[in-house]
Amino acid sequence: MRAVIVETPGDVDALTIGEVETPRPGPGEVLVRTVASGVNRADVLQRQGHYPPPKGVTDIIGLEASGVVEEVGAAVTRWKKGDEVVALLAGGGYAEFFIAPEGQLVPPPPGVDLVSAAGVLEVAATVVSNLEVGRLSAGEVFLVHGGAGGIGTFATQYARALGATAVSTAGSLDKVRHSLEHGASFSFDYHGDWVAELKEATGGADVILDIIGAKYLELNVKALKPGGRLVIIGMQGGVKGTLNIGLLLSKQAMVTATSLRFKPLGAKAAICRRVEQEVWPMLGDGRIRLSPETRIPFDDVRRAHEQLVGGDNVGKIVLVH
Amino acid sequence: MRAVIVETPGDVDALTIGEVETPRPGPGEVLVRTVASGVNRADVLQRQGHYPPPKGVTDIIGLEASGVVEEVGAAVTRWKKGDEVVALLAGGGYAEFFIAPEGQLVPPPPGVDLVSAAGVLEVAATVVSNLEVGRLSAGEVFLVHGGAGGIGTFATQYARALGATAVSTAGSLDKVRHSLEHGASFSFDYHGDWVAELKEATGGADVILDIIGAKYLELNVKALKPGGRLVIIGMQGGVKGTLNIGLLLSKQAMVTATSLRFKPLGAKAAICRRVEQEVWPMLGDGRIRLSPETRIPFDDVRRAHEQLVGGDNVGKIVLVH
Structure with missing residues (x-):
């Protein structure tokens, strides 16, 4: 699959797109084909080498993404191939496919398309x-x-x-x-x-x-x-x-x-459940309104980081695959 | 009544014993005739002017004391004249009588006399x-x-x-x-x-x-x-x-x-209840053993502070009335 690779941490030129092996889901995990990847400030820190991923997590950047379920592990009960999902990730969002524990996937918020939804869950x-x-x-x-x-x-x-x-x-x-x-x-x-x-x-x-x-x-x-x-x-x-x-x-x-990223899996699943039950209705009825996201093609990942660091961008930036 | 007075904050000479008016208990308060007054490090800070009492509290030093109930306010239900009590105070312990809210009085721990008990509750x-x-x-x-x-x-x-x-x-x-x-x-x-x-x-x-x-x-x-x-x-x-x-x-x-001293009354009463229910049995059965206290006559309050500041004292110091 195609993924953003950082050989040597540094400025935006450190971001290159290359071929890596597509990951395989474990028993409680889900493999998702990416529709869009949310871009966060922490991604810039990770690119610069200041925010390494937790132990055991892919070193591909990306803390949130949306997509369509491609394959589920044997112990997964909620999701099946073809479901639309949004994921909270400890890493791996900047790629054609990503793996998420079942509990860190939620459906997109009501009335929000998968591209916009890629920038909502982390915040x-x-x-x-x-x-x-x-x-x-x-x-x-x-x-x-x-x-x-x-x-x-x-x-x-x-x-x-x-x-x-x-x-x-x-x-x-x-x-x-x-x-x-x-x-x-x-x-x-x-x-x-x-x-x-x-x-x-x-x-x-x-x-x-x-x-x-x-x-x-x-x-x-x-x-x-x-x-x-x-x-x-x-x-x-x-x-x-x-x-x-x-x-x-x-x-x-x-x-x-x-730090959300370093919380244990169980805690992250509980937070995702709470977001789905409490926040998604608030997005649905307008109690929470989000600024329109800025959409940038996945291949232009360097430009996405430049724009984020520039500081003038309003709303989230998402990479569209 | 006799009480320790600090006219001008300073070293141990700032501590003098004089006559002040005996306080009167409010509806939920109890007037206690002091048997012994616990001496704490915070008392030294207050003597030096570094630890003023909360608003509305007497400026007489003393965060804990033991004694015998002399008079109860109209709303007091648990205590009557003659009861032996230990008190957690925001101030006023260094005196012949002190006032405490009903909920900040507990009986002395099982098997502990009133003099020793004067140095237990604050800790x-x-x-x-x-x-x-x-x-x-x-x-x-x-x-x-x-x-x-x-x-x-x-x-x-x-x-x-x-x-x-x-x-x-x-x-x-x-x-x-x-x-x-x-x-x-x-x-x-x-x-x-x-x-x-x-x-x-x-x-x-x-x-x-x-x-x-x-x-x-x-x-x-x-x-x-x-x-x-x-x-x-x-x-x-x-x-x-x-x-x-x-x-x-x-x-x-x-x-x-x-800081215990600045907690609201309700919180202090809850803590005293918990100490009585949980800690007093531990003192009774030996799960918690206290070092013997050092007993100093009330009139020698300056010596008590000198000994505390000296730092070699083991166990609590209590002033005996």
């Missing part, structure tokens, strides 16, 4: 699982950074659908507006004193979903309410930060860092 | 509530620093009684031996590479109860197993530490900081 699973880690509940204040990004746009709408007050930061007036149109009750320009503005508006945040890491660690702890929970899922602003333990203690607050 | 409540925060469960590895201290001696025995493997660090061979005799399966000298020794012995810790704070933050995160929980309850090693978010993320681990 949905990330947000759903991390707001569960943060125990966000109705009536609480939820803050996400990058309110106009993929995670931010989804998270503000989802938090609002849960009955929380959603708040975001964003880097421009356009992005602030985008966030306010997608579930946020307040959105603050992060070039300003967003901690002070947040405290003025809502008294602080009960749960923060953070993609910045080190650079925002002190600010995030300041922004938490008593009993607040900071859930870090990205480190765009560095790996080692300063933690004010005294402030954390006075608030009885919590900091945690999680 | 027990701290350990029980924080291992609940850390969700320690049977079969897991539990690490506490200062294995020969009040918290450490209690925590290793309690964790072992829960079915966990208890491990500690300590500062001398004598203290290592003390910890091994009080529930610890391993105890490491903290002058050595205790992280490496811990990993060698048990593969790391699922839950760490930490009184050091900043100085140990990076080491503690290193010492955690995947999914581990670091619960910080003290900052003897500083307030601002370096958090390696990348390492935390790769382990899906959690850092939290809590």
Whole structure:
């Protein structure tokens, strides 16, 4: 089969398309013929050599993809050849075929075609699982950074659908507006004193979903309410930060860092079930609206990475096979 | 009534004994005539001005005390004049009488006299509530620093009684031996590479109860197993530490900081109930053994603080009225 190969980690030129052996499904696994592959920021890190796959996982890049079931393992009960599916993957999405454990496949959301669906599951699973880690509940204040990004746009709408007050930061007036149109009750320009503005508006945040890491660690702890929970899922602003333990203690607050990719299979299957049962209806009835994806041919994978890193792309990028 | 007064925060000379008005119990409160007052490290911080009481709480020092009920508020149902009680307090223990919410009083542990009982509840409540925060469960590895201290001696025995493997660090061979005799399966000298020794012995810790704070933050995160929980309850090693978010993320681990004193009344009452139901039987049947306390007359409160700060005292210090 055709797949994206990275011989030596590096810039976009490291991405080449070549022939590799088509994988075979194990007893609980499904072989899927790819229709489209979602492109994520983590893919760029993996291409650069900064985000190696978990042990035992293919080194082909790609954390989500959609397609049509080609073959099922002996122990698979839910799926059969010809079914349309969307997959949450630990790797392998940038290829003509991919393998997924049965529990990490879901049907596409209602009314969404397979190409668009390729860019939905990773974000949905990330947000759903991390707001569960943060125990966000109705009536609480939820803050996400990058309110106009993929995670931010989804998270503000989802938090609002849960009955929380959603708040975001964003880097421009356009992005602030985008966030306010997608579930946020307040959105603050992060070039300003967003901690002070947040405290003025809502008294602080009960749960923060953070993609910045080190650079925002002190600010995030300041922004938490008593009993607040900071859930870090990205480190765009560095790996080692300063933690004010005294402030954390006075608030009885919590900091945690999680990664969907490194969770065990059982946990991933539970998250996929929850996305299918809880989020797919929200996409169906419009409580969550996604920005239109950017479609790029599979052969132009280098351009897809360039466009993602450029930072001006709105909505997900998907590679069409 | 007679009480310890601190006019100006400072060294032990700041502690003087004077006359203040005897407090009156509110509807859900109990007035207790003090038999003995437990002395805690936090009392020293409060004397120095570093640990002010929560809003609405007396500025008389003292987080735990024992005594005999003198008068009960109209809404109190469990206690009557003459009952022997031990109290968990947000303040006020260093006085001839103290006030406690009904739910923060428990009977003394079976077979323990009221003087010894004055030094048990604060440690027990701290350990029980924080291992609940850390969700320690049977079969897991539990690490506490200062294995020969009040918290450490209690925590290793309690964790072992829960079915966990208890491990500690300590500062001398004598203290290592003390910890091994009080529930610890391993105890490491903290002058050595205790992280490496811990990993060698048990593969790391699922839950760490930490009184050091900043100085140990990076080491503690290193010492955690995947999914581990670091619960910080003290900052003897500083307030601002370096958090390696990348390492935390790769382990899906959690850092939290809590303080018993600042928890709401309902939470404190629940903790006291749990201590009475779960820990008192363990003291009764010897699963938890306490070091004999050091008894110092109430009038010698300055000497009590000197002895605590000196650091060579084994077991709790209690002030006898």
